[in-house]
Amino acid sequence: xxxxxxxxxxxxxxxxxxxxxxxxxxxxxxxxxxxxxxxxxxxxxxxxxxxxxxxxxxxxxxxxxxxxxxxxxxxxxxxxxxxxxxxxxxxxxxxxxxxxxxxxxxxxxxxxxxxxxxxxxxxxxxxxxxxxxxxxxxxxxxxxxxxxxxxxxxxxxxxxxxxxxxxxxxxxxxxxxxxxxxxxxxxxxxxxxxxxxxxxxxxxxxxxxxxxxxxxxxxxxxxxxxxxxxxxxxxxxxxxxxxxxxxxxxxxxxxxxxxxxxxxxxxxxxxxxxxxxxxxxxxxxxxxxxxxxxxxxxxxxxxxxxxxxxxxxxxxxxxxxxxxxxxxxxxxxxxxxxxxxxxxxxxxxxxxxxxxxxxxxxxxxxxxxxxxxxxxxxxxxxxxxxxxxxxxxxxxxxxxxxxxxxxxxxxxxxxxxxxxxxxxxxxxxxxxxxxxxxxxxxxxxxxxxxxxxxxxxxxxxxxxxxxxxxxxxxxxxxxxxxxxxxxxxxxxxxxxxxxxx
Amino acid sequence: xxxxxxxxxxxxxxxxxxxxxxxxxxxxxxxxxxxxxxxxxxxxxxxxxxxxxxxxxxxxxxxxxxxxxxxxxxxxxxxxxxxxxxxxxxxxxxxxxxxxxxxxxxxxxxxxxxxxxxxxxxxxxxxxxxxxxxxxxxxxxxxxxxxxxxxxxxxxxxxxxxxxxxxxxxxxxxxxxxxxxxxxxxxxxxxxxxxxxxxxxxxxxxxxxxxxxxxxxxxxxxxxxxxxxxxxxxxxxxxxxxxxxxxxxxxxxxxxxxxxxxxxxxxxxxxxxxxxxxxxxxxxxxxxxxxxxxxxxxxxxxxxxxxxxxxxxxxxxxxxxxxxxxxxxxxxxxxxxxxxxxxxxxxxxxxxxxxxxxxxxxxxxxxxxxxxxxxxxxxxxxxxxxxxxxxxxxxxxxxxxxxxxxxxxxxxxxxxxxxxxxxxxxxxxxxxxxxxxxxxxxxxxxxxxxxxxxxxxxxxxxxxxxxxxxxxxxxxxxxxxxxxxxxxxxxxxxxxx
Numbered sequence: 001x002x003x004x005x006x007x008x009x010x011x012x013x014x015x016x017x018x019x020x021x022x023x024x025x026x027x028x029x030x031x032x033x034x035x036x037x038x039x040x041x042x043x044x045x046x047x048x049x050x051x052x053x054x055x056x057x058x059x060x061x062x063x064x065x066x067x068x069x070x071x072x073x074x075x076x077x078x079x080x081x082x083x084x085x086x087x088x089x090x091x092x093x094x095x096x097x098x099x100x101x102x103x104x105x106x107x108x109x110x111x112x113x114x115x116x117x118x119x120x121x122x123x124x125x126x127x128x129x130x131x132x133x134x135x136x137x138x139x140x141x142x143x144x145x146x147x148x149x150x151x152x153x154x155x156x157x158x159x160x161x162x163x164x165x166x167x168x169x170x171x172x173x174x175x176x177x178x179x180x181x182x183x184x185x186x187x188x189x190x191x192x193x194x195x196x197x198x199x200x201x202x203x204x205x206x207x208x209x210x211x212x213x214x215x216x217x218x219x220x221x222x223x224x225x226x227x228x229x230x231x232x233x234x235x236x237x238x239x240x241x242x243x244x245x246x247x248x249x250x251x252x253x254x255x256x257x258x259x260x261x262x263x264x265x266x267x268x269x270x271x272x273x274x275x276x277x278x279x280x281x282x283x284x285x286x287x288x289x290x291x292x293x294x295x296x297x298x299x300x301x302x303x304x305x306x307x308x309x310x311x312x313x314x315x316x317x318x319x320x321x322x323x324x325x326x327x328x329x330x331x332x333x334x335x336x337x338x339x340x341x342x343x344x345x346x347x348x349x350x351x352x353x354x355x356x357x358x359x360x361x362x363x364x365x366x367x368x369x370x371x372x373x374x375x376x377x378x379x380x381x382x383x384x385x386x387x388x389x390x391x392x393x394x395x396x397x398x399x400x401x402x403x404x405x406x407x408x409x410x411x412x413x414x415x416x417x418x419x420x421x422x423x424x425x426x427x428x429x430x431x432x433x434x435x436x437x438x439x440x441x442x443x444x445x446x447x448x449x450x451x452x453x454x455x456x457x458x459x460x461x462x463x464x465x466x467x468x469x470x471x472x473x474x475x476x477x478x479x480x481x482x483x484x485x486x487x488x489x490x491x492x493x494x495x496x497x498x499x500x501x
Numbered sequence: 502x503x504x505x506x507x508x509x510x511x512x513x514x515x516x517x518x519x520x521x522x523x524x525x526x527x528x529x530x531x532x533x534x535x536x537x538x539x540x541x542x543x544x545x546x547x548x549x550x551x552x553x554x555x556x557x558x559x560x561x562x563x564x565x566x567x568x569x570x571x572x573x574x575x576x577x578x579x580x581x582x583x584x585x586x587x588x589x590x591x592x593x594x595x596x597x598x599x600x601x602x603x604x605x606x607x608x609x610x611x612x613x614x615x616x617x618x619x620x621x622x623x624x625x626x627x628x629x630x631x632x633x634x635x636x637x638x639x640x641x642x643x644x645x646x647x648x649x650x651x652x653x654x655x656x657x658x659x660x661x662x663x664x665x666x667x668x669x670x671x672x673x674x675x676x677x678x679x680x681x682x683x684x685x686x687x688x689x690x691x692x693x694x695x696x697x698x699x700x701x702x703x704x705x706x707x708x709x710x711x712x713x714x715x716x717x718x719x720x721x722x723x724x725x726x727x728x729x730x731x732x733x734x735x736x737x738x739x740x741x742x743x744x745x746x747x748x749x750x751x752x753x754x755x756x757x758x759x760x761x762x763x764x765x766x767x768x769x770x771x772x773x774x775x776x777x778x779x780x781x782x783x784x785x786x787x788x789x790x791x792x793x794x795x796x797x798x799x800x801x802x803x804x805x806x807x808x809x810x811x812x813x814x815x816x817x818x819x820x821x822x823x824x825x826x827x828x829x830x831x832x833x834x835x836x837x838x839x840x841x842x843x844x845x846x847x848x849x850x851x852x853x854x855x856x857x858x859x860x861x862x863x864x865x866x867x868x869x870x871x872x873x874x875x876x877x878x879x880x881x882x883x884x885x886x887x888x889x890x891x892x893x894x895x896x897x898x899x900x901x902x903x904x905x906x907x908x909x910x911x912x913x914x915x916x917x918x919x920x921x922x923x924x925x926x927x928x929x930x931x932x933x934x935x936x937x938x939x940x941x942x943x944x945x946x947x948x949x950x951x952x953x954x955x956x957x958x959x960x961x962x963x964x965x966x967x968x969x970x971x972x973x974x975x976x977x978x979x980x981x982x983x984x985x986x987x988x989x990x991x992x993x994x995x996x997x998x
Contacts, residue, residue: 065847067985110887136904139903143894153951176916184920
């Protein structure tokens with residue numbers, strides 16, 4: 001096929017960047033930085049090219065056999081390219097941010113090498129054309145994020161790394177078992193080929209349900225579905241750009257994206273509905289949304305609160321997948337992108353407060369809005385988005401979720417959404433109130449924990465600009481939601497393919 | 502149709518040019534080794550260049566056999582006829598052997614120099630490695646019990662001598678114990694062979710498979726042969742000799758030993774069972790059970806190990822256990838299951854050989870560079886020794902069976918075979934083994950990523966040593982993605998069409 005090289009080239013960009021970064025000496029700051037940014041830009045360009053090509057109806061696929069009856073398949077489809085677009089966009093900003101954040105700290109070569117590998121894995125996940133390929137990159141992601149989580153090398157970081165591995169490797173094994181069993185049952189299932197499992201016949205349905213549960217256990221670990229979420233708050237010891245990456249794009253999204261693939265492209269939405277699998281997803285995601293919001297309310301550390309907020313927000317995606325109907329699909333897919341933009345912004349802001357002012361706890365934020373107005377503005381945009389206030393992107397997700405709940409005949413879920421929004425407000429609004437309306441060191445009362453004056457602006461430009469950019473993108477995605485190529489419009493396109501509207 | 506039955510076909514005889522190539526591969530390394538005894542190589546490049554003809558010959562042989570199909574040859578020595586058979590499996594094992602040996606030999610040049618080994622014993626490393634290579638090659642291509650015996654003894658004696666080379670008390674004790682076990686193993690082998698010869702009057706595998714009938718004699722003979730081989734392959738519960746031997750030996754020797762030497766016994770064992778005991782399902786399950794215990798016990802021992810070399814050695818015990826699952830999955834199962842298990846087993850063997858050799862080399866670099874050999878003492882090394890740790894990590898990916906690696910694809914195939922064959926027990930073994938392997942291998946990183954440890958003093962090592970290790974580790978990863986081509990060569994296989 002004419003476009004076969006594009007997915008390969010996109011993947012190779014990050015892999016090659018990782019290899020070269022490993023080969024460069026630790027001191028080569030300039031070479032490493034140019035390599036990082038160059039690769040990020042090239043990749044963004046390639047993904048953009050594929051989006052345009054898909055829009056024009058082109059196909060991008062490449063495959064080769066790996067072993068008896070199973071192939072390695074890379075294929076760009078509308079759903080996968082959404083995730084690829086998100087990861088390459090956020091990779092650019094996170095790389096910029098990380099360059100500033102890790103200024104003068106040790107082991108930067110190792111960090112950026114694995115950072116690139118991590119993004120390569122995410123891209124592989126989004127372009128994977130069958131479960132086998134998905135699994136390869138899903139496990140690669142686990143391995144490449146471990147060195148990032150333990151990057152600081154403190155006892156706490158190492159312990160968090162062990163917990164992370166215990167969760168994710170067990171999850172990966174569960175997924176492997178499920179995928180192998182499905183392979184034995186139905187052969188090499190390509191994403192986008194429907195009805196293979198439904199054709200097996202009713203006597204296989206109990207086994208299919210069992211396998212679905214096993215695979216959701218595997219994917220649920222990365223998605224941080226309650227009660228499989230324990231690794232995520234602990235992994236907060238990682239540096240801020242890693243947290244942004246883990247929460248916004250890489251790990252939790254890989255899990256959520258896997259669930260989307262499993263329901264839409266492996267089992268098929270009708271079969272999942274028929275086997276009551278969707279009902280299970282709705283139940284577990286509703287539970288996760290409420291439980292994690294409550295836990296977030298109890299956190300006093302800024303990053304820990306954001307972490308539990310992630311647990312809750314990612315489950316909106318799962319909820320959207322679980323509701324039968326095109327509107328909730330639109331909600332799920334657009335939230336995949338929206339949450340990424342908002343959460344990256346929030347973690348960048350948390351990193352800025354920590355780097356510039358040494359702030360880690362929420363009660364230290366009093367009046368920080370007047371010391372760091374731009375960062376705080378970005379934080380406000382992200383927080384209001386999380387609460388779901390119009391016209392932010394969060395509102396769009398929640399609106400479509402609500403419509404989807406009604407469409408699926410589960411109007412009681414609107415109560416869950418409302419409760420969750422109230423809880424979101426309860427844990428974000430006090431932060432905003434502290435930022436803007438409480439007197440603090442900026443007004444001459446007390447001192448910041450550890451003020452560092454990193455740049456001419458309120459903090460170093462490397463830290464500030466990516467923060468503002470992601471905030472701006474999340475605003476734009478809301479304002480321009482009905483424009484072509486907006487997350488919402490693209491999600492609608494995917495949903496119409498899924499439901500053959 | 503029995504694949505070995507084609508032995509009578511004249512058209513498939515070795516051509517003279519192929520004969521020459523086979524002879525070069527069998528005896529070339531030994532000759533090179535003898536030359537190196539008097540003129541030891543001082544540069545890694547010299548060793549690599551000297552080995553190049555052997556590698557080229559191997560490549561040519563692989564390409565020829567892959568294109569034109571299996572070949573055989575025989576050599577009459579009076580009453581006895583030696584039979585050699587080159588099929589897809591044999592040439593792939595040859596390629597694997599020569600790759601690992603070449604990397605280890607090149608690594609060894611740097612190792613001898615930086616570890617400042619005494620020059621006399623160090624010079625003997627070369628002919629012994631050469632003899633080991635000849636023995637291994639003979640084993641891969643042998644199709645009769647006598648050739649196998651010659652190969653096995655040549656390989657075994659060279660291995661023992663290599664183990665004794667360090668000359669320290671610890672190495673001598675471990676090496677003598679190894680010699681004792683090797684001799685016991687050989688004795689059991691000889692007894693088994695003479696029983697078969699007495700009962701059926703022939704030693705070639707194809708003929709034996711055709712005439713031998715199940716009965717007390719065959720069972721006893723196979724049991725004796727198996728006991729000897731299980732001991733040599735350090736299969737649980739006969740594994741106790743392995744860790745002390747690897748702990749005391751020089752690194753390149755351990756690498757070759759773990760990667761190839763103990764595998765040779767397993768390969769012979771599997772061939773014998775498929776030919777002589779095709780229906781013995783209960784016994785096959787027993788071997789599978791031993792393998793499962795090896796996976797678990799080896800994993801636990803590795804998890805508790807304090808020393809780096811010890812950890813890697815116990816890991817070998819566990820990983821060999823996976824290979825033993827081949828017996829229950831191949832013997833008495835359906836065609837589809839056996840096909841999957843057959844491929845999975847060889848892929849696992851190859852992946853483990855490459856990764857384990859790489860891991861031993863990485864450990865060698867770490868130990869040489871820091872002068873410490875315990876895990877806890879390596880805290881904080883990741884900042885100073887990123888390359889050996891990267892190699893260790895890449896090899897660990899294969900050993901854990903995580904993608905993309907030969908270990909993963911092999912596990913995928915074995916799991917599929919177990920599910921299709923409804924042998925659920927082995928699924929549990931594979932899952933538990935993966936968890937245990939991850940648990941003991943990540944201990945390494947837990948220590949090396951520690952940034953709060955006191956700083957060690959480091960020695961610089963030649964880059965070539967780490968590059969050889971990296972090459973092997975990357976080969977193990979790549980094999981997982983391009984497994985289709987070598988696996989297709991394995992078909993048709995020893996037992997069935």
